[in-house]
Amino acid sequence: MGERAVNVESDYDYGSRRGVWRLLNTLEERKFPATVYAVGMALEKNPAVVKAFIDGGHEIASHGYRWIDYHTVGAEKEKAMVHQQMKCLKTLTGEYPVGWYYGRLSPYSRGLVHEVHEELGAPLLWEADTYADDLPYWVDVPAEKDSASPKGMLMIPYTYDCNDLKYCAPHGWGSVGAFTEYLKNAFDTFGKPGRATALREFIEYIAGKEGVWVARRKDIAVHFRNKFPYRKGQLI
Template sequence: MSTPYGLSAEALKVKPFEWDDHYDFPRDLVGYGEESFNPQWPNGAKIAVSFVINYEEGAEHTVLNGDMHSETHLWEAPGGTPKVQERAVNIESEYDYGSRSGVWRLFRLFNNYNYKYTLYAVGKAIEDNPSVGISSVKNGHDVASHAYRWIDYADMPPEKEKAYIKKEIETIAKICGEPPKGWYYGRLSSRSHALVWDVYKEMGIPLLWEADSYADDLPYWVDVPAEKDVEKPEGMLMLPYSYDCNDYKFNVPTGFGSPTDFHDHVKSAFDTLYEEGCEGSPKMMTIALHCRCIGKPGRFGALKKIVKYINGHEGVWVATRTQIAEHFRKKFPYQRGHLAPGVKRAEAKNTINAWPAHKDVPV
């Protein structure tokens, strides 16, 4: 998104941003740089492909989850005073289709190819349909956290958000047999990265990876602000996610107009990254799926073609996100201030008018 200019007088009264040494992670606009970085995938793979199935159905904003309302009407009260009338609406939707039908169509496809996916499981959704999580575990797939509710956390007080994080971990552990090793919000707050790290630490559970990043085609390490004075910090491994190879774009005006659009875009992304791998610069690719989107019969064929196409290439490592994280952590352990051992991170912690404070403004 572009930065808004010409702000109103009221907007200019907002308190200026102040850096928080616990919650705020520095920004890195350089990354691995021109030479990239070789992740040395197992068996010399040219590309690591991560299929992710987002399971959110039943955890979205709805009156049945205690949310405010889904329709608002204005009406005239006696005396002509306009008032707001709330009316709770419960309509079975494509969310319901995803949990009742679409999810099993996706599961069958990946099980038939023996391709292991990562299930981004929203806790409330898994509570409503535990068989989704149980089936994933039974067939050797990876169950990660997608927060407890599929809602926006931007304005949630930190203590309430922490309680939700803990509840999510406990829910996944109860239904799937163990806590989630990885985390992805999607609608995170400015404090979410730090809060997730805090809760995992407090519960004594290892957090192997975090995916609220769209910044690269490779995993990379970040320093955790709370570990600033820790003698032996552990860092946080980021496994970048995907907004473009993502079937949610079927549901936005500027997104995929047809299954062919989805197929062509994902195939093109795979071809580009596979070619870079063949040239000696292997990458990681994420293909993001939703049961209520690509799980529809008219769209599903595009995913089948993609899976078949990928399966026809040599040197492809189809892996869960936890498998990718475990490989990277073992091969390239955390080193403070580095994306990976030997690759120092470039940070722009403080900025003035969007120009890094540590660099001179050009004349």
């Protein structure tokens, strides 16, 4: 504890050296746009990835300046880190993020993000730190309690249901067949993540359907805001 874990670092290095490029190439084949949850410090260390995100038309949303648990950070320091992240993404991408997903937020996080966006005059279209619904929904913003023209906050829920985090969960292989299928995929797809085959097949499945809108989260936010405008106290 309190020391560098070199093996763990190399596991994350794989993402920036190989994994992200494989995913970007897969999305590019079908011109599918995506929302990227960006950790500021990580992007600072990999400007080539930033350029690829921008060139691919992908939304760069905020995942915090550091990928840490913010429960023990303290409100004052956390606000400074929100400002740091906003400055970082503006410098790297040319614009402020319009959406946030912390993952390990503190009780202050949502309020601080709203506060900093207001201070900078930067639009905040959505937040994703909720698992409470299948569809976007509105919440009141406590800081707007006495406002004559409250804007509310649109929540676009995150989900672990279809999340590849389950590859890292300690349940092991669910069946012999699942292990066999993964081994075949790893053989067919050069490199470590045979799971990329599943993503490619899923993208082709989507592309074969009619009337499907493949959207970034900010596009979903704009559409939902236009279709279902915020009304204070009436949460949908």
